[in-house]
Amino acid sequence: xxxxxxxxxxxxxxxxxxxxxxxxxxxxxxxxxxxxxxxxxxxxxxxxxxxxxxxxxxxxxxxxxxxxxxxxxxxxxxxxxxxxxxxxxxxxxxxxxxxxxxxxxxxxxxxxxxxxxxxxxxxxxxxxxxxxxxxxxxxxxxxxxxxxxxxxxxxxxxxxxxxxxxxxxxxxxxxxxxxxxxxxxxxxxxxxxxxxxxxxxxxxxxxxxxxxxxxxxxxxxxxxxxxxxxxxxxxxxxxxxxxxxxxxxxxxxxxxxxxxxxxxxxxxxxxxxx
Amino acid sequence: xxxxxxxxxxxxxxxxxxxxxxxxxxxxxxxxxxxxxxxxxxxxxxxxxxxxxxxxxxxxxxxxxxxxxxxxxxxxxxxxxxxxxxxxxxxxxxxxxxxxxxxxxxxxxxxxxxxxxxxxxxxxxxxxxxxxxxxxxxxxxxxxxxxxxxxxxxxxxxxxxxxxxxxxxxxxxxxxxxxxxxxxxxxxxxxxxxxxxxxxxxxxxxxxxxxxxxxxxxxxxxxxxxxxxxxxxxxxxxxxxxxxxxxxxxxxxxxxx
Numbered sequence: 001x002x003x004x005x006x007x008x009x010x011x012x013x014x015x016x017x018x019x020x021x022x023x024x025x026x027x028x029x030x031x032x033x034x035x036x037x038x039x040x041x042x043x044x045x046x047x048x049x050x051x052x053x054x055x056x057x058x059x060x061x062x063x064x065x066x067x068x069x070x071x072x073x074x075x076x077x078x079x080x081x082x083x084x085x086x087x088x089x090x091x092x093x094x095x096x097x098x099x100x101x102x103x104x105x106x107x108x109x110x111x112x113x114x115x116x117x118x119x120x121x122x123x124x125x126x127x128x129x130x131x132x133x134x135x136x137x138x139x140x141x142x143x144x145x146x147x148x149x150x151x152x153x154x155x156x157x158x159x160x161x162x163x164x165x166x167x168x169x170x171x172x173x174x175x176x177x178x179x180x181x182x183x184x185x186x187x188x189x190x191x192x193x194x195x196x197x198x199x200x201x202x203x204x205x206x207x208x209x210x211x212x213x214x215x216x217x218x219x220x221x222x223x224x225x226x227x228x229x230x231x232x233x234x235x236x237x238x239x240x241x242x243x244x245x246x247x248x249x250x251x252x253x254x255x256x257x258x259x260x261x262x263x264x265x266x267x268x269x270x271x272x273x274x
Numbered sequence: 275x276x277x278x279x280x281x282x283x284x285x286x287x288x289x290x291x292x293x294x295x296x297x298x299x300x301x302x303x304x305x306x307x308x309x310x311x312x313x314x315x316x317x318x319x320x321x322x323x324x325x326x327x328x329x330x331x332x333x334x335x336x337x338x339x340x341x342x343x344x345x346x347x348x349x350x351x352x353x354x355x356x357x358x359x360x361x362x363x364x365x366x367x368x369x370x371x372x373x374x375x376x377x378x379x380x381x382x383x384x385x386x387x388x389x390x391x392x393x394x395x396x397x398x399x400x401x402x403x404x405x406x407x408x409x410x411x412x413x414x415x416x417x418x419x420x421x422x423x424x425x426x427x428x429x430x431x432x433x434x435x436x437x438x439x440x441x442x443x444x445x446x447x448x449x450x451x452x453x454x455x456x457x458x459x460x461x462x463x464x465x466x467x468x469x470x471x472x473x474x475x476x477x478x479x480x481x482x483x484x485x486x487x488x489x490x491x492x493x494x495x496x497x498x499x500x501x502x503x504x505x506x507x508x509x510x511x512x513x514x515x516x517x518x519x520x521x522x523x524x525x526x527x528x529x530x531x
Contacts, residue, residue: 063424066428067428068424068427068428086427086428086429086430088430090428091428091429092424092425092428094421094424094425095421096421099419099421099422100421100422100424100425102422102439102440102443102444103520103521103524104443104444104446104520104521105439105443113429113431113435113439114429114430114431116435117431117432117435144520144523144524146523146524146527146528147523147527160429164429
């Protein structure tokens with residue numbers, strides 16, 4: 001049922017899609033199935049949020065999509081090519097900024113690192129400066145990451161993704177480790193730079209409000225073994241605004257829909273465990 | 275002001291010891307404990323004189339050659355072992371066996387293979403001091419954070435970029451810890467290897483002077499050795515401080531938060 005609704009959204013311009021993606025660990029009786037055939041599609045220019053209860057394999061899904069992990073079954077297709085290794089036109093912003101930025105490199109060098117083999121020096125510098133300015137860190141390139149606050153460090157990680165100018169930016173619970181205030185700022189920042197850089201984003205989160213606020217489409221995962229529970233189009237007007245958007249009745253409806261799906265998933269998961 | 279106090283705190287005891295030694299030994303007629311003034315006189319006239327070229331420079335040269343070869347080999351092999359599970363499995367028994375040999379054990383073999391002279395001294399230093407750097411490097415390389423690896427892979431860094439910008443810096447604190455142990459072992463081995471198999475160098479000279487009862491010269495050589503070891507450690511710490519400044523900064527920052 002749910003796979004049918006996805007198929008209809010998968011028109012010619014699909015950029016990234018997974019097909020019956022499966023991941024399991026162990027064999028025989030001790031086999032633990034994490035992903036049980038996940039189908040999702042992201043079209044060019046879309047902002048898609050994947051939301052699911054904790055333990056639903058969100059990070060596993062993202063690792064498969066980004067080519068960091070081989071699935072045990074099924075496949076990911078990006079720009080018409082099956083993903084077997086991290087694709088060139090894809091960038092990832094990881095959950096833990098303190099472990100994805102290199103503490104021995106200054107901020108600018110961190111952002112520049114993936115560009116070294118791709119562009120001449122002048123082009124790299126232009127991109128680094130532009131990306132840092134976009135995330136509000138212009139003039140901070142000479143600092144080390146550990147001299148910045150958590151929120152600023154994650155902005156550096158986002159700037160690194162921007163400077164790389166990928167066709168799709170994957171984000172794995174990027175704001176899970178920052179405080180609520182910073183989180184709100186970063187959400188709006190992501191929406192802004194996404195327009196500025198005209199990017200496609202696949203954003204994984206466990207935060208329902210965040211998912212509905214950011215996305216064009218929310219893909220709700222079931223509990224493990226995980227499938228897509230529902231694929232919900234978010235028909236909220238843009239640009240989004242923390243106050244106005246969240247005051248809309250439609251926002252509350254969508255939020256409640258996602259919430260009840262996740263509650264269902266959680267109770268199913270609990271029955272499965274018993 | 276604070277720096278001055280710290281310096282004073284560090285040097286008053288050495289100064290006191292030298293002073294006590296100086297005055298206590300000033301009228302000494304003992305064959306074994308000559309006056310410090312005579313010993314230091316020998317240091318000045320001999321070691322800053324003819325022995326500088328004849329014995330000191332050869333020792334420093336052999337020590338530097340041996341230590342640098344050991345560090346380069348240790349880091350290179352450690353890197354290969356740390357990055358490659360198969361290489362690790364193949365080399366592990368051999369490495370464990372070789373590094374368990376007490377370094378002086380290799381002296382007779384060194385003399386057999388290289389005869390008496392600089393090649394043998396350098397061989398012994400390399401063989402004895404390479405393991406600490408090698409094993410620490412392998413360990414540091416293996417423990418590079420998983421998410422850092424993921425980052426490097428997802429941005430498709432080349433192997434060379436990964437080694438240079440990710441793996442080596444990440445392992446650097448551990449590599450330097452290994453290099454420091456290697457340094458201490460190398461200092462010991464330059465002396466020991468010169469004592470049994472050299473025709474010049476401080477180790478050779480100290481033992482020869484003792485055997486011919488030139489007690490003042492034995493003391494003088496020993497003091498020069500001490501100073502040499504101290505200076506080597508000092509230079510090492512300066513280099514380490516510079517290379518790992520990010521590490522110290524990050525740790526200081528963690529403590530503040």
